[in-house]
Amino acid sequence: MGRQKIEIKKIESEEARQVCFSKRRAGLFKKANELSILCGAEIGVIVFSPAGKPFSFGHPSVDSIIDRFLSGSPSPTTLPSADRRMPAAREMIVVRELNRQYTELAALLETERRKKVVLEEAVRVKQAGEAALCGANVEELGLGELERLHKSLEKLRRDVARRADQLVIEAAHARSAAASRSTAPPPFGVNLGFGRGLEGSMAFPPPPPTAFGYGRGLF
Protein backbone atom coordinates (compact mmCIF):
# COMPACT_ATOMS: atom_id res chain seq x y z
CA MET A 1 0.00 0.00 0.00
CA GLY A 2 2.94 2.29 0.38
CA ARG A 3 1.94 3.84 3.70
CA GLN A 4 4.46 5.29 6.08
CA LYS A 5 4.90 3.74 9.47
CA ILE A 6 3.65 6.19 12.02
CA GLU A 7 4.74 6.71 15.58
CA ILE A 8 1.97 6.25 18.08
CA LYS A 9 1.95 9.48 19.97
CA LYS A 10 -0.14 12.57 19.98
CA ILE A 11 -0.18 14.33 16.63
CA GLU A 12 1.04 17.87 17.04
CA SER A 13 -0.74 19.60 14.19
CA GLU A 14 -4.35 20.24 15.07
CA GLU A 15 -5.51 19.89 11.50
CA ALA A 16 -3.66 16.65 10.96
CA ARG A 17 -5.06 15.38 14.21
CA GLN A 18 -8.61 16.10 13.08
CA VAL A 19 -8.05 14.44 9.73
CA CYS A 20 -6.53 11.43 11.44
CA PHE A 21 -9.46 11.25 13.79
CA SER A 22 -11.99 11.25 10.98
CA LYS A 23 -10.30 8.51 9.08
CA ARG A 24 -9.42 6.28 11.98
CA ARG A 25 -12.78 6.64 13.62
CA ALA A 26 -14.41 5.50 10.41
CA GLY A 27 -11.99 2.59 10.20
CA LEU A 28 -12.62 1.67 13.82
CA PHE A 29 -16.38 1.56 13.32
CA LYS A 30 -15.88 -0.51 10.20
CA LYS A 31 -13.84 -3.04 12.14
CA ALA A 32 -16.34 -3.10 14.97
CA ASN A 33 -19.16 -3.66 12.51
CA GLU A 34 -17.32 -6.51 10.82
CA LEU A 35 -16.61 -8.14 14.15
CA SER A 36 -20.27 -7.96 15.10
CA ILE A 37 -21.37 -9.54 11.83
CA LEU A 38 -18.68 -12.17 11.40
CA CYS A 39 -18.66 -13.43 14.94
CA GLY A 40 -22.04 -12.43 16.27
CA ALA A 41 -20.44 -10.37 19.00
CA GLU A 42 -22.25 -7.61 20.86
CA ILE A 43 -20.15 -4.48 20.76
CA GLY A 44 -20.17 -0.91 21.94
CA VAL A 45 -17.72 1.78 20.88
CA ILE A 46 -17.78 5.37 22.07
CA VAL A 47 -15.23 7.99 21.07
CA PHE A 48 -15.08 11.71 21.56
CA SER A 49 -13.67 13.90 18.83
CA PRO A 50 -10.91 16.41 19.56
CA ALA A 51 -13.71 18.97 19.70
CA GLY A 52 -15.62 16.87 22.18
CA LYS A 53 -18.38 15.53 19.93
CA PRO A 54 -19.52 11.99 20.72
CA PHE A 55 -19.41 9.26 18.08
CA SER A 56 -20.82 5.86 18.90
CA PHE A 57 -21.33 2.48 17.38
CA GLY A 58 -23.30 -0.30 19.02
CA HIS A 59 -24.60 -3.69 18.12
CA PRO A 60 -27.42 -4.44 18.61
CA SER A 61 -27.51 -0.82 19.77
CA VAL A 62 -25.40 1.57 21.80
CA ASP A 63 -28.04 1.83 24.47
CA SER A 64 -28.52 -1.91 24.86
CA ILE A 65 -24.80 -2.39 25.33
CA ILE A 66 -24.59 0.40 27.85
CA ASP A 67 -27.50 -1.05 29.80
CA ARG A 68 -26.04 -4.51 29.70
CA PHE A 69 -22.67 -3.24 30.84
CA LEU A 70 -23.89 -1.02 33.62
CA SER A 71 -26.19 -3.64 35.05
CA GLY A 72 -23.29 -6.00 35.62
CA SER A 73 -23.60 -8.10 32.46
CA PRO A 74 -26.43 -10.49 32.79
CA SER A 75 -27.12 -12.63 29.75
CA PRO A 76 -28.07 -10.60 26.69
CA THR A 77 -31.74 -9.86 26.45
CA THR A 78 -32.14 -10.07 22.72
CA LEU A 79 -30.92 -13.54 21.90
CA PRO A 80 -33.51 -16.29 21.79
CA SER A 81 -32.76 -18.99 24.31
CA ALA A 82 -32.86 -21.66 21.65
CA ASP A 83 -29.58 -20.83 20.00
CA ARG A 84 -27.57 -18.30 21.92
CA ARG A 85 -24.67 -18.37 19.53
CA MET A 86 -26.29 -17.60 16.23
CA PRO A 87 -27.56 -14.13 15.47
CA ALA A 88 -31.30 -13.64 15.12
CA ALA A 89 -32.86 -14.61 11.82
CA ARG A 90 -34.05 -11.12 11.00
CA GLU A 91 -30.61 -9.69 11.57
CA MET A 92 -29.01 -12.14 9.22
CA ILE A 93 -31.60 -11.45 6.54
CA VAL A 94 -30.99 -7.72 6.76
CA VAL A 95 -27.24 -8.15 6.57
CA ARG A 96 -27.52 -10.47 3.61
CA GLU A 97 -29.84 -8.12 1.74
CA LEU A 98 -27.69 -5.04 2.33
CA ASN A 99 -24.59 -6.94 1.31
CA ARG A 100 -26.34 -8.02 -1.85
CA GLN A 101 -27.20 -4.43 -2.68
CA TYR A 102 -23.63 -3.46 -2.01
CA THR A 103 -22.11 -6.03 -4.34
CA GLU A 104 -24.66 -5.24 -7.02
CA LEU A 105 -23.85 -1.53 -6.87
CA ALA A 106 -20.14 -2.27 -6.83
CA ALA A 107 -20.51 -4.22 -10.07
CA LEU A 108 -22.53 -1.44 -11.71
CA LEU A 109 -19.97 1.09 -10.58
CA GLU A 110 -17.19 -0.94 -12.08
CA THR A 111 -19.03 -1.06 -15.38
CA GLU A 112 -19.48 2.71 -15.35
CA ARG A 113 -15.84 3.21 -14.48
CA ARG A 114 -14.70 1.18 -17.44
CA LYS A 115 -17.17 2.96 -19.67
CA LYS A 116 -15.80 6.26 -18.48
CA VAL A 117 -12.27 5.31 -19.46
CA VAL A 118 -13.41 4.41 -22.94
CA LEU A 119 -15.46 7.57 -23.34
CA GLU A 120 -12.70 9.83 -22.08
CA GLU A 121 -10.30 8.32 -24.55
CA ALA A 122 -12.77 8.78 -27.42
CA VAL A 123 -13.29 12.41 -26.47
CA ARG A 124 -9.58 12.99 -26.14
CA VAL A 125 -8.98 11.59 -29.59
CA LYS A 126 -11.66 13.78 -31.13
CA GLN A 127 -10.36 16.87 -29.39
CA ALA A 128 -6.81 16.22 -30.43
CA GLY A 129 -7.75 15.53 -34.01
CA GLU A 130 -10.25 18.26 -34.72
CA ALA A 131 -9.79 20.82 -32.04
CA ALA A 132 -11.12 23.79 -33.95
CA LEU A 133 -14.04 21.87 -35.37
CA CYS A 134 -15.38 20.74 -32.05
CA GLY A 135 -14.25 23.81 -30.24
CA ALA A 136 -12.63 21.88 -27.46
CA ASN A 137 -11.25 24.96 -25.88
CA VAL A 138 -13.04 28.10 -26.91
CA GLU A 139 -10.32 30.19 -25.37
CA GLU A 140 -7.79 29.20 -27.94
CA LEU A 141 -9.74 29.90 -31.07
CA GLY A 142 -9.24 32.76 -33.43
CA LEU A 143 -12.14 34.95 -34.50
CA GLY A 144 -12.48 33.20 -37.84
CA GLU A 145 -12.63 29.81 -36.25
CA LEU A 146 -15.08 31.05 -33.70
CA GLU A 147 -17.41 32.34 -36.36
CA ARG A 148 -17.17 29.12 -38.30
CA LEU A 149 -17.88 27.14 -35.17
CA HIS A 150 -20.80 29.38 -34.40
CA LYS A 151 -22.34 28.68 -37.76
CA SER A 152 -21.85 24.95 -37.42
CA LEU A 153 -23.35 25.01 -33.96
CA GLU A 154 -26.39 26.91 -35.12
CA LYS A 155 -26.92 24.44 -37.90
CA LEU A 156 -26.61 21.61 -35.43
CA ARG A 157 -29.07 23.32 -33.16
CA ARG A 158 -31.60 23.44 -35.96
CA ASP A 159 -30.99 19.81 -36.85
CA VAL A 160 -31.43 18.71 -33.28
CA ALA A 161 -34.61 20.71 -32.96
CA ARG A 162 -35.95 19.11 -36.10
CA ARG A 163 -35.10 15.66 -34.83
CA ALA A 164 -36.69 16.38 -31.48
CA ASP A 165 -39.88 17.65 -33.06
CA GLN A 166 -39.95 14.58 -35.24
CA LEU A 167 -39.62 12.32 -32.23
CA VAL A 168 -42.42 14.10 -30.44
CA ILE A 169 -44.68 13.64 -33.42
CA GLU A 170 -43.79 9.99 -33.61
CA ALA A 171 -44.58 9.62 -29.94
CA ALA A 172 -47.88 11.35 -30.42
CA HIS A 173 -48.66 8.99 -33.30
CA ALA A 174 -47.83 6.04 -31.12
CA ARG A 175 -50.01 7.34 -28.36
CA SER A 176 -53.01 7.88 -30.58
CA ALA A 177 -52.47 4.51 -32.19
CA ALA A 178 -52.46 2.91 -28.77
CA ALA A 179 -55.60 4.72 -27.77
CA SER A 180 -57.17 3.11 -30.79
CA ARG A 181 -60.53 4.72 -30.25
CA SER A 182 -59.37 8.23 -31.00
CA THR A 183 -59.90 9.64 -34.45
CA ALA A 184 -58.11 12.92 -33.91
CA PRO A 185 -55.57 13.61 -36.65
CA PRO A 186 -51.97 13.80 -35.60
CA PRO A 187 -50.76 17.35 -35.08
CA PHE A 188 -48.96 18.95 -37.97
CA GLY A 189 -46.66 21.87 -37.99
CA VAL A 190 -45.94 21.44 -34.35
CA ASN A 191 -43.45 23.97 -33.22
CA LEU A 192 -42.25 23.25 -29.77
CA GLY A 193 -39.94 26.14 -29.66
CA PHE A 194 -36.88 24.02 -30.16
CA GLY A 195 -35.86 26.11 -33.11
CA ARG A 196 -35.61 29.20 -31.01
CA GLY A 197 -33.22 27.58 -28.67
CA LEU A 198 -34.34 26.59 -25.25
CA GLU A 199 -35.79 29.85 -24.08
CA GLY A 200 -39.19 28.83 -25.36
CA SER A 201 -41.34 26.26 -23.68
CA MET A 202 -39.64 22.94 -23.43
CA ALA A 203 -41.69 19.90 -24.12
CA PHE A 204 -39.18 17.87 -22.22
CA PRO A 205 -37.41 18.91 -19.08
CA PRO A 206 -33.83 19.79 -19.84
CA PRO A 207 -31.23 17.97 -17.87
CA PRO A 208 -30.50 19.94 -14.72
CA PRO A 209 -27.74 22.48 -15.18
CA THR A 210 -25.74 20.69 -12.58
CA ALA A 211 -25.63 17.70 -14.87
CA PHE A 212 -23.16 19.47 -17.07
CA GLY A 213 -20.18 21.48 -16.08
CA TYR A 214 -21.92 24.79 -16.51
CA GLY A 215 -19.62 27.40 -17.87
CA ARG A 216 -16.66 25.12 -18.24
CA GLY A 217 -14.66 26.14 -21.23
CA LEU A 218 -13.62 22.63 -21.97
CA PHE A 219 -16.63 20.97 -23.49
Add this chain to the structure above:
Amino acid sequence: MARKKVNLAWIANDSTRRATFKKRRKGLMKKVSELATLCDVKAGVIVYGPQEPQPEVWPSVPEATRVLARFKSMPEMEQCKKMMNQEGFLRQRVAKLQEQLRKHERENRELETMLLMYQGLAGRTLHDVRIEDATSLAWMVEMKVKAVQERMELVRAQLASRMVEASSSSQVAPVAMEGPGPGPGPGPMAVMKEKTPLEAAMEALQRQNWLMEVMNPNDNLMFGGGGEEMVQPYMDHTNPWLDPCYFPF
Protein backbone atom coordinates in the same frame (compact mmCIF):
# COMPACT_ATOMS: atom_id res chain seq x y z
CA MET B 1 -1.96 -12.41 7.37
CA ALA B 2 -4.63 -13.72 5.04
CA ARG B 3 -5.42 -11.06 2.48
CA LYS B 4 -8.37 -12.52 0.65
CA LYS B 5 -11.69 -10.78 0.89
CA VAL B 6 -13.96 -12.12 3.61
CA ASN B 7 -17.64 -12.46 2.92
CA LEU B 8 -19.35 -10.19 5.41
CA ALA B 9 -21.63 -12.78 6.97
CA TRP B 10 -21.77 -14.75 10.16
CA ILE B 11 -19.12 -17.45 10.17
CA ALA B 12 -20.88 -20.76 10.53
CA ASN B 13 -17.80 -22.80 11.26
CA ASP B 14 -17.37 -22.74 15.03
CA SER B 15 -13.60 -22.97 15.27
CA THR B 16 -12.99 -20.50 12.47
CA ARG B 17 -15.40 -18.14 14.08
CA ARG B 18 -13.74 -18.41 17.47
CA ALA B 19 -10.30 -17.85 15.96
CA THR B 20 -11.51 -14.88 13.95
CA PHE B 21 -13.17 -13.46 16.99
CA LYS B 22 -10.00 -13.56 19.07
CA LYS B 23 -7.91 -12.02 16.31
CA ARG B 24 -10.29 -9.29 15.38
CA ARG B 25 -11.12 -8.37 18.92
CA LYS B 26 -7.44 -7.91 19.61
CA GLY B 27 -7.10 -5.85 16.46
CA LEU B 28 -10.04 -3.68 17.44
CA MET B 29 -8.53 -2.91 20.83
CA LYS B 30 -5.27 -2.00 19.19
CA LYS B 31 -7.00 0.35 16.78
CA VAL B 32 -8.92 2.18 19.47
CA SER B 33 -5.76 2.53 21.52
CA GLU B 34 -3.95 4.09 18.57
CA LEU B 35 -6.83 6.41 17.87
CA ALA B 36 -6.96 7.61 21.45
CA THR B 37 -3.22 8.27 21.57
CA LEU B 38 -2.74 9.82 18.14
CA CYS B 39 -5.68 12.15 18.41
CA ASP B 40 -5.55 12.68 22.13
CA VAL B 41 -9.17 11.73 22.65
CA LYS B 42 -11.21 9.73 25.13
CA ALA B 43 -12.72 6.44 24.04
CA GLY B 44 -14.23 3.24 25.34
CA VAL B 45 -14.86 -0.17 23.80
CA ILE B 46 -16.96 -3.02 25.17
CA VAL B 47 -17.02 -6.42 23.48
CA TYR B 48 -19.22 -9.32 24.49
CA GLY B 49 -18.13 -12.57 22.92
CA PRO B 50 -20.86 -14.96 21.80
CA GLN B 51 -20.20 -17.38 24.61
CA GLU B 52 -18.73 -15.13 27.23
CA PRO B 53 -20.68 -13.62 30.10
CA GLN B 54 -17.92 -11.12 30.84
CA PRO B 55 -17.03 -8.47 28.30
CA GLU B 56 -13.59 -7.40 27.28
CA VAL B 57 -13.24 -3.68 27.95
CA TRP B 58 -10.85 -0.99 26.79
CA PRO B 59 -9.06 0.82 28.30
CA SER B 60 -10.26 -0.47 31.64
CA VAL B 61 -13.59 -0.93 33.37
CA PRO B 62 -13.40 2.23 35.48
CA GLU B 63 -12.12 4.35 32.61
CA ALA B 64 -14.70 3.00 30.18
CA THR B 65 -17.38 3.61 32.75
CA ARG B 66 -16.29 7.23 32.93
CA VAL B 67 -16.51 7.54 29.15
CA LEU B 68 -19.99 6.00 29.25
CA ALA B 69 -21.08 8.38 31.96
CA ARG B 70 -19.83 11.37 30.01
CA PHE B 71 -21.68 10.10 26.96
CA LYS B 72 -24.89 9.51 28.83
CA SER B 73 -24.73 12.93 30.41
CA MET B 74 -24.92 14.63 27.03
CA PRO B 75 -28.24 15.71 25.57
CA GLU B 76 -30.17 13.06 23.65
CA MET B 77 -29.65 14.93 20.40
CA GLU B 78 -25.90 14.91 20.77
CA GLN B 79 -25.84 11.24 21.58
CA CYS B 80 -27.98 10.26 18.64
CA LYS B 81 -26.48 12.47 15.98
CA LYS B 82 -23.51 10.27 15.28
CA MET B 83 -24.87 7.01 16.60
CA MET B 84 -24.47 3.98 14.42
CA ASN B 85 -25.51 0.38 14.50
CA GLN B 86 -24.99 -2.61 12.27
CA GLU B 87 -27.87 -1.95 9.93
CA GLY B 88 -27.20 1.76 9.77
CA PHE B 89 -23.59 1.14 8.95
CA LEU B 90 -24.41 -1.19 6.10
CA ARG B 91 -27.04 1.15 4.74
CA GLN B 92 -24.60 4.00 4.83
CA ARG B 93 -22.04 2.21 2.76
CA VAL B 94 -24.71 1.27 0.23
CA ALA B 95 -25.74 4.91 0.05
CA LYS B 96 -22.16 5.99 -0.55
CA LEU B 97 -21.83 3.59 -3.45
CA GLN B 98 -25.10 4.80 -4.89
CA GLU B 99 -23.80 8.34 -4.81
CA GLN B 100 -20.59 7.34 -6.54
CA LEU B 101 -22.52 5.42 -9.14
CA ARG B 102 -24.81 8.31 -9.87
CA LYS B 103 -21.86 10.63 -10.22
CA HIS B 104 -20.21 8.33 -12.73
CA GLU B 105 -23.42 7.89 -14.67
CA ARG B 106 -23.81 11.67 -14.86
CA GLU B 107 -20.28 12.15 -16.06
CA ASN B 108 -20.59 9.40 -18.63
CA ARG B 109 -23.78 10.93 -19.90
CA GLU B 110 -22.02 14.21 -20.38
CA LEU B 111 -19.16 12.56 -22.24
CA GLU B 112 -21.57 10.70 -24.50
CA THR B 113 -23.39 13.91 -25.29
CA MET B 114 -20.10 15.61 -26.02
CA LEU B 115 -19.17 12.90 -28.48
CA LEU B 116 -22.57 13.20 -30.08
CA MET B 117 -22.05 16.93 -30.45
CA TYR B 118 -18.64 16.47 -32.04
CA GLN B 119 -20.08 13.94 -34.44
CA GLY B 120 -22.96 16.25 -35.19
CA LEU B 121 -20.59 19.10 -35.95
CA ALA B 122 -18.69 16.80 -38.26
CA GLY B 123 -21.85 16.12 -40.20
CA ARG B 124 -23.16 12.97 -38.65
CA THR B 125 -26.82 12.35 -39.28
CA LEU B 126 -29.22 12.55 -36.35
CA HIS B 127 -31.70 9.99 -37.66
CA ASP B 128 -31.10 7.47 -34.95
CA VAL B 129 -30.80 9.79 -31.99
CA ARG B 130 -33.26 9.07 -29.24
CA ILE B 131 -35.31 11.71 -27.56
CA GLU B 132 -33.35 11.81 -24.31
CA ASP B 133 -30.07 12.12 -26.19
CA ALA B 134 -31.59 14.80 -28.39
CA THR B 135 -32.60 16.77 -25.33
CA SER B 136 -29.17 16.52 -23.74
CA LEU B 137 -27.58 17.43 -27.03
CA ALA B 138 -29.85 20.46 -27.47
CA TRP B 139 -28.85 21.62 -24.03
CA MET B 140 -25.14 21.19 -24.61
CA VAL B 141 -25.25 22.88 -28.00
CA GLU B 142 -27.03 25.79 -26.37
CA MET B 143 -24.30 26.10 -23.74
CA LYS B 144 -21.65 25.90 -26.39
CA VAL B 145 -23.28 28.56 -28.55
CA LYS B 146 -23.34 30.89 -25.56
CA ALA B 147 -19.71 30.21 -24.78
CA VAL B 148 -18.69 30.87 -28.35
CA GLN B 149 -20.72 34.05 -28.51
CA GLU B 150 -19.19 35.33 -25.32
CA ARG B 151 -15.76 34.58 -26.56
CA MET B 152 -16.43 36.31 -29.85
CA GLU B 153 -17.63 39.43 -28.08
CA LEU B 154 -14.57 39.38 -25.91
CA VAL B 155 -12.22 39.07 -28.82
CA ARG B 156 -13.96 41.84 -30.69
CA ALA B 157 -13.88 44.08 -27.66
CA GLN B 158 -10.19 43.44 -27.32
CA LEU B 159 -9.72 44.32 -30.94
CA ALA B 160 -11.65 47.51 -30.46
CA SER B 161 -9.60 48.54 -27.46
CA ARG B 162 -6.41 47.74 -29.28
CA MET B 163 -7.43 50.11 -31.95
CA VAL B 164 -8.23 52.81 -29.47
CA GLU B 165 -4.73 52.50 -28.03
CA ALA B 166 -3.14 52.37 -31.39
CA SER B 167 -4.96 55.39 -32.69
CA SER B 168 -4.22 57.55 -29.68
CA SER B 169 -0.52 56.86 -30.04
CA SER B 170 1.46 57.91 -33.08
CA GLN B 171 0.38 58.20 -36.63
CA VAL B 172 -1.58 55.29 -37.30
CA ALA B 173 -1.85 56.12 -40.55
CA PRO B 174 -2.89 55.30 -43.79
CA VAL B 175 -6.11 53.84 -43.62
CA ALA B 176 -4.46 52.41 -46.57
CA MET B 177 -7.56 50.70 -47.15
CA GLU B 178 -6.33 49.42 -50.32
CA GLY B 179 -9.55 47.73 -50.47
CA PRO B 180 -8.85 44.33 -49.24
CA GLY B 181 -11.44 43.58 -51.79
CA PRO B 182 -14.84 42.22 -51.40
CA GLY B 183 -13.68 39.55 -49.10
CA PRO B 184 -13.31 40.67 -45.56
CA GLY B 185 -15.84 43.36 -46.10
CA PRO B 186 -19.26 41.94 -45.88
CA GLY B 187 -18.21 39.09 -43.73
CA PRO B 188 -17.22 40.73 -40.48
CA MET B 189 -19.74 43.45 -41.10
CA ALA B 190 -22.59 41.07 -41.31
CA VAL B 191 -21.54 39.28 -38.18
CA MET B 192 -21.00 42.48 -36.29
CA LYS B 193 -24.50 43.65 -36.80
CA GLU B 194 -25.70 41.09 -34.33
CA LYS B 195 -23.72 42.55 -31.49
CA THR B 196 -25.36 45.76 -30.49
CA PRO B 197 -23.23 47.14 -27.66
CA LEU B 198 -20.08 46.37 -29.46
CA GLU B 199 -21.42 47.62 -32.71
CA ALA B 200 -22.32 50.90 -31.15
CA ALA B 201 -18.87 51.30 -29.72
CA MET B 202 -17.30 50.45 -33.00
CA GLU B 203 -19.46 52.73 -35.02
CA ALA B 204 -18.87 55.56 -32.71
CA LEU B 205 -15.18 55.17 -33.22
CA GLN B 206 -15.55 54.43 -36.90
CA ARG B 207 -13.48 51.39 -36.47
CA GLN B 208 -14.88 49.23 -39.18
CA ASN B 209 -12.07 50.31 -41.39
CA TRP B 210 -9.55 49.48 -38.77
CA LEU B 211 -11.13 46.11 -38.29
CA MET B 212 -10.80 45.25 -41.92
CA GLU B 213 -7.20 46.28 -41.73
CA VAL B 214 -6.69 44.08 -38.78
CA MET B 215 -8.23 41.10 -40.42
CA ASN B 216 -5.91 41.32 -43.31
CA PRO B 217 -2.69 39.79 -42.19
CA ASN B 218 -0.82 41.43 -45.02
CA ASP B 219 -1.01 44.83 -43.39
CA ASN B 220 0.94 44.84 -40.25
CA LEU B 221 0.30 48.42 -39.38
CA MET B 222 -0.37 48.15 -35.74
CA PHE B 223 0.56 44.71 -34.86
CA GLY B 224 4.00 44.58 -36.21
CA GLY B 225 5.94 45.51 -33.22
CA GLY B 226 3.47 45.84 -30.50
CA GLY B 227 3.71 42.49 -28.85
CA GLU B 228 -0.02 42.68 -28.61
CA GLU B 229 -0.23 39.27 -27.29
CA MET B 230 -3.96 39.29 -27.05
CA VAL B 231 -4.38 39.58 -30.75
CA GLN B 232 -1.68 37.15 -31.72
CA PRO B 233 -3.67 33.97 -31.42
CA TYR B 234 -6.28 35.47 -33.62
CA MET B 235 -3.77 36.51 -36.17
CA ASP B 236 -2.00 33.25 -36.19
CA HIS B 237 -4.78 30.99 -37.17
CA THR B 238 -6.73 32.05 -40.11
CA ASN B 239 -5.93 33.58 -43.39
CA PRO B 240 -9.03 35.63 -44.00
CA TRP B 241 -8.65 35.14 -47.70
CA LEU B 242 -9.09 31.47 -47.34
CA ASP B 243 -11.63 31.64 -44.62
CA PRO B 244 -15.05 31.01 -46.07
CA CYS B 245 -16.55 32.83 -43.18
CA TYR B 246 -15.47 36.13 -44.53
CA PHE B 247 -16.93 35.64 -47.92
CA PRO B 248 -20.55 36.35 -48.47
CA PHE B 249 -22.67 33.33 -49.09
